[in-house]
Amino acid sequence: MTSITPATAASPGRAAASEARKQRIRDAALTLFSRFGLRGASLDAIADQAGVSKTNLLYYFPSKEKLYVSVLQQILETWLEPMRAIDADQPPEAAIGHYIRFKVELSRDHVQASRLFCLEMIQGAPLLKEELRNHLRALVEEKSKVIEGWIASGSLLPVDPHHLIYLLWGTTQHYADFAVQIEAISGRTLADPDFFEATVDNIQRIVLGGLLPRTNRDA
Incomplete structure (x- = not known):
């Protein structure tokens, strides 16, 4: 012992x-x-x-560079969590609706992280390019196959999975990266519970309204 x-x-x-x-x-x-x-x-x-x-x-x-990369990798892990949650066993309206809510929550709670990640992308991702080419690409390909499965089963209208993922990412991320602009226009932020729910609801309805066959939308 x-x-x-x-x-x-x-x-x-x-x-x-x-x-x-x-x-x-x-x-x-x-x-x-x-x-x-x-x-x-x-x-x-x-x-x-x-x-x-x-x-x-x-x-x-x-080194400062190693610390910077560690911070960026942690940001990427956080922002990819909603995508990892997309599951082929879920109906697309549930999976995509959950993704949208999850990402808007991150935009509300992690503004600094989103700003730094956006800055790195604008600069050409010099310190994160390999992570994007390997880890991120593999995850996107995995979830693209899930989307293709939904399309093949008739539960989702035909759409290029990559462009759908870009759209979902960009639309939800906008509320973090351009939070100052949104507040200047609307006078509100995601910290306002009513504005948060209105944001989630509108994105879900706009996106799913263009993706789901009419029978699914009616249901």
Whole structure:
């Protein structure tokens, strides 16, 4: 029988504390990268924002570029969660409707993350291109097959799956990337529960109204 020493018993706690510290650094980096970009945000400022020493920061992330990529990868994982939830066993109106709601929630709750990701895309994704070409492409192809299955079964009108995914991504992301513009025009934000629900409802009705056969829409 293996005995548990105090050091062994404490290791899960140390691991959790270490992961919490890394996340605090990522959160601080996100705040500053989204405001000043990769070049404008210094490691000293990020360490100060995170409440750690620069030496401690560099222990976890050996360079500013590695920290930047880690933040972007975490953003991508968060934003892809709604797409991963799309399942062939669901009817398309439920899966797509859920995707829209989930993505609008992310646009409401993760404005800084969306802004930084958008900035990286505008710059040509120099530090995230391989992640997009491999991980993201594979996921899009997987979900495209789900959409093709819905079309083949007659539960969805014919549409190019890639363009549908681009449309869903761009429409929902707009409420984060252009939040200032939306507030200037409407005087409201997604923080307003009524405006949030109206946003979700309208996107769902517009998108599904053009995708579902009439019998599905009537149902």
